[in-house]
């Protein structure tokens with residue numbers, strides 16, 4: 001079994017790379033940071049490809065890998081944002097958030113689906129979205145809207161393709177202790193509240209893949225929040241929490 005993972009240089013993607021390697025997957029890892037990719041690939045004896053998903057060329061590079069290698073599993077895990085009011089950053093900076101969290105995984109998913117169908121092969125595509133996409137997420141720019149689109153897209157395509165043996169799954173983690181918050185705030189941030197480890201998140205993703213579960217929100221706290229917390233209250237709570245990190 002062969003798997004391609006984007007965002008494999010840190011956090012959830014890196015933890016998932018370790019987990020999938022332990023399950024016997026042959027891996028192709030991707031990210032921008034080549035020295036990190038070299039280190040992880042050396043440790044896990046895998047291949048790697050550098051690609052910036054903000055750029056059309058970076059996405060094209062990975063599309064070529066998909067067409068040539070026809071992975072049984074694609075995990076679109078790369079993602080980022082910048083905290084702050086949407087208008088405090090440039091339109092170009094916001095569009096980059098949309099490109100990496102929305103456009104890139106959607107383009108890669110569709111290209112992979114086409115390649116698998118052409119080769120008459122089954123497969124699994126798992127998109128790492130976010131519980132933030134189920135709420136309005138002030139202070140996270142186009143991140144929430146991009147993840148909302150990714151979640152809706154994945155579920156729609158899964159309904160169409162699952163009968164053909166291609167599953168498009170979507171994971172919605174809550175807060176995970178990775179480099180994500182620090183990168184978004186531009187300074188060291190220790191996530192507070194209900195926080196998961198990246199290893200826990202990777203286990204959740206693996207369980208989802210095994211069950212071919214279309215959508216999985218983790219952990220229980222975020223599942224309950226989506227059900228019980230009114231949307232107007234949730235968005236104000238999120239905004240307050242992000243302001244504390246600025």
Ligand SMILES: NC(=O)c1ccc[n+]([C@@H]2O[C@H](COP(=O)([O-])OP(=O)(O)OC[C@H]3O[C@@H](n4cnc5c(N)ncnc54)[C@H](OP(=O)(O)O)[C@@H]3O)[C@@H](O)[C@H]2O)c1
Pocket residue numbers: 006007008009010011012013030031032033034036051052053054076077078079080100128129130131132172173174175176177178179180181183198
């Ligand atoms: N941490 C959370 O609380 C949380 C919650 C919900 C959802 N998520 C989602 O989980 C996924 C993984 O995030 P994480 O928490 O593991 O954060 P992380 O530790 O910051 O990892 C993010 C990964 O995305 C890659 N990446 C960022 N920008 C990229 C670009 N332009 N091109 C290619 N790769 C890029 C990074 O690699 P390079 O720097 O090498 O490019 C890195 O491997 C993301 O999709 C995120 O939205 C995270």
